Each structure stands twice: as structure tokens, then as C-alpha cells.
Amino acid sequence: MNTTPNDYIVTTRPEPPRPRPRRWIWLVPVLLLAGAGGLWAQAGGGTNDAFNLNIGIGGLNEPGKINMAIRIVFLMTLLTVAPSLIMLMTCFTRIVIVFSFLRNALSLQGVPANQIMVGFALFMTFFIMQPVYQKIDTEAIQPYSQGQLGGGAALEVAKGHLKDFMLRQARPRDVEFFVGLAKMGPTKVEDLPMTVVIPGFILSELRTGFQMGFLLFIPFILIDFVVAIVLMSLGLLFLPPVTISMPLKILLFVLVDGWTLVVRSLALSFGT
Numbered sequence: 001m002n003t004t005p006n007d008y009i010v011t012t013r014p015e016p017p018r019p020r021p022r023r024w025i026w027l028v029p030v031l032l033l034a035g036a037g038g039l040w041a042q043a044g045g046g047t048n049d050a051f052n053l054n055i056g057i058g059g060l061n062e063p064g065k066i067n068m069a070i071r072i073v074f075l076m077t078l079l080t081v082a083p084s085l086i087m088l089m090t091c092f093t094r095i096v097i098v099f100s101f102l103r104n105a106l107s108l109q110g111v112p113a114n115q116i117m118v119g120f121a122l123f124m125t126f127f128i129m130q131p132v133y134q135k136i137d138t139e140a141i142q143p144y145s146q147g148q149l150g151g152g153a154a155l156e157v158a159k160g161h162l163k164d165f166m167l168r169q170a171r172p173r174d175v176e177f178f179v180g181l182a183k184m185g186p187t188k189v190e191d192l193p194m195t196v197v198i199p200g201f202i203l204s205e206l207r208t209g210f211q212m213g214f215l216l217f218i219p220f221i222l223i224d225f226v227v228a229i230v231l232m233s234l235g236l237l238f239l240p241p242v243t244i245s246m247p248l249k250i251l252l253f254v255l256v257d258g259w260t261l262v263v264r265s266l267a268l269s270f271g272t
Contacts, residue, residue, distance in 0.1 A: 089162055089198060091128050091169075091270055093205040094212075095121040098266060101213025105220040106253060107246045124263065128270050135161045159194065166201035167192075169270065174207075175200035208269065216262070220249050 087093070099117045103109075112120075126133075136158045144154035167175070167189060178196045179187060227245040231237070252258075 087125070088202055089166060090125050091205075091266075092121055092125045093202060094209040094269070095124050095266055097206070097209030098212050098216070098262065101209075102216050102258075102262060105213075105217045106249050107220075107242050108250075124266065128267060129165075132161050132165050163192070163194065163197055166197050170197070170201040170204040171207070174203045177203075212265070212269070219252070223249050223252065 096118065099121060103112065103117070139161075140149070140154040140157040143149040144151065149157070175192070175197065178200045179192070182196055184196070224241060224245045227248065228241040231239055231241055231244065
């Protein structure tokens with residue numbers, strides 16, 4: 001039996017009707033705004049004038065209010081950056097740098113996680129800085145809370161202890177570098193301002209942290225080098241050396257109790 005294309009009946013399955021968008025959904029925010037307006041009106045005693053929004057700059061002719069507003073904005077800005085500034089005046093910088101170098105030397109990208117490394121660095125910072133914090137608490141915070149010292153005097157005592165710690169850890173060469181940039185001339189150590197001591201201390205911490213990180217890299221680089229030579233001699237050119245070297249480096253690090261050695265070296269580097 002001969003058939004033609006016209007003899008075939010193509011049947012298509014009807015598509016299910018698509019749900020039409022509910023056009024009343026746009027009424028929801030309108031109703032919410034209306035309800036909020038009613039609540040504001042009830043809070044104002046049933047009047048519609050309870051909610052007034054004034055946007056503008058007032059009090060331009062009153063310098064006292066402007067100065068107070070500027071001080072509040074400056075204080076809020078300072079509070080947001082205060083933790084970072086305080087951490088820069090402690091041993092936190094060196095510890096974080098060494099931990100970052102250690103993770104890169106082990107060829108580990110996300111282990112340990114950043115939160116764990118930063119948290120451990122914070123606890124180590126509190127441990128190493130504990131003698132300084134005790135002196136500040138005994139000679140500044142407690143006398144201030146008991147009314148024996150004023151706010152300015154307590155701040156000077158606390159600043160003096162932090163300055164002594166930073167000057168003990170900073171290289172004299174780095175501090176002298178910033179003294180020369182500030183064009184201060186010959187100055188006694190106790191008279192150095194914090195604007196010179198802090199950057200000198202940070203520069204010294206960066207240098208020391210990179211030195212310790214370089215020393216951490218040396219044994220792991222040797223492992224990578226040996227693994228790469230062995231793979232080339234076996235003809236395994238398409239096998240990434242890190243696939244073999246990373247377990248070996250982790251095994252070596254665990255066998256020698258590497259975390260204890262690193263933490264001990266960091267603590268001893270601050271004279272703890």
C-alpha cells in the first residue's frame with residue numbers, strides 16, 4: 001500500500017495551560033504600606049501628621065551642633081577601624097604571615113580554613129601579649145576605674161606599654177627610617193611619637209614574618225624537587241608532581257609535629 005505524506009496524521013500532545021500571573025500580587029506592597037501608615041497614625045494619636053520626614057541640613061548657623069555631628073561621625077568611623085589598628089600594634093601580623101606561608105608551602109589552598117587560621121592567630125596574640133595586657137590593666141585600667149587616674153593619664157600609661165613592646169620587637173633601622181622621613185632629627189627613644197613607632201614596628205614584623213616563611217618553604221621545596229625528578233626518571237611526565245608531593249609533605253609535617261614547632265618558634269621569637 002502506497003502512502004503519501006498527506007496520509008499521515010500528526011498528533012501533538014496539547015501543552016498544559018500555563019498559569020497566568022496573578023495580577024493582584026502588586027496590591028500586596030500597597031496594602032502593607034497602607035497598614036504601616038495606619039499604625040503610624042494610631043501611634044500619633046489618630047492624626048495623619050504623626051509621621052513627618054524632614055530631609056535637610058539644619059543648624060548651619062550653630063557651629064556647636066555641627067562640631068558635635070562631626071565628632072560623632074569621626075568616632076563611629078574610628079570604632080569600625082579600631083580593631084584593625086589595635087591588631088597592627090600586636091604580634092598578630094607576624095603570626096598570620098607565617099601561617100599563610102605554611103599553608104602555601106604544604107600546597108594546601110583551603111585547609112586550614114581562613115577562619116581557623118585567623119582565630120588561632122588571635123588566641124596566640126592574646127597569649128603572647130598577656131604580660132603587656134596585665135601591665136596595662138594594673139597600671140592604667142584599674143586606677144582609671146577607681147578614679148585614681150584621669151582618662152588622659154591612663155591613656156598615656158597604656159600607650160607607653162604598647163610603645164615599649166613595639167620598640168623591643170622593631171629593628172632600630174626601621175624606626176630610624178621613619179624618623180628620617182618625618183625629618184625629626186635626633187630624638188630620644190622615649191620621646192618617639194606613635195606615628196613613627198607603629199609603621200616601623202609593622203615594617204619589622206613584615207620582614208620577620210617573610211624570613212620565617214622562607215625558612216618554612218625550604219624543606220617542602222626539596223620534597224617537590226625530589227618528587228619531580230623521580231617522576232621524570234620514571235617517564236611519568238603527565239602526572240602532576242603536586243599529586244605525589246602533597247601527601248608526602250603532610251606526612252612529614254605530622255611526623256615531626258610541625259604545628260608545635262611552628263607555634264614554639266613564633267612564641268620564642270617574641271621572647272615569651
